[in-house]
Amino acid sequence: MSAQRLSRSFYTNDVLDIAPHLPGKFIVMNNGHCPEKYIITEVEAYRGEExxxxxxxxxxxxxxxxxxxxxxxxxxxxxxxxxxxxxxxxGKNGNPQALLIRSVEGYNGPGVLSRKLGIDGSYYGEDLVSSDRIWIEDSNIKGKIVTRPRIGVDYAGEYWKSKPWRFVMNLQI
DNA sequence: AGCAAGATCGGT
DNA sequence: CCGATCTTGCTG
Structure with missing residues (x-):
């Protein structure tokens, strides 16, 4: 059985339902030769106008x-x-949500991982469901998920700052 | 048009 | 702790 690209229905659920399931999956970067896979280890949820x-x-x-x-x-x-x-x-159309990819195995920090993977402004709006240069694949990787407050959001006030919406996977290798 | 702040990072 | 570096969104 081969690796499976995630389809639309995975992403249209609520961000807080998806967040704990994304760590452990692969980001696949297709450079036109041999696609490279990176294990997602940490994500952060941002949920709506409120x-x-x-x-x-x-x-x-x-x-x-x-x-x-x-x-x-x-x-x-x-x-x-x-x-x-x-x-x-x-989430669904009209409901602004997103998951910040905070780290992949081997590269800690969102700025560092984007540089290593070659992510830049040209990826704005890219569709993970149909793109030929980046997508997400399921995996059998197991690990324990722990939640923590989000980083660098002091400006949001104590209530939103304290939400445990950072999801970290400790890989069990 | 000008300005302050920012979902960061690496070096002191 | 501090500077790098520039886009964004708010103010006027």
Missing amino acids: DLACHASKGRTRRNEIMYADGGHIYVYLIYGMYWMLNFVT
């Missing part, structure tokens, strides 16, 4: 427009003028 840590908290803008699309699209943005943040849009 979530003051979410980029959609101030409504639709040019930057966050893709968050309002159906789940399965990619949302990337540049932070501090240097680092591309890779996010997977989740």
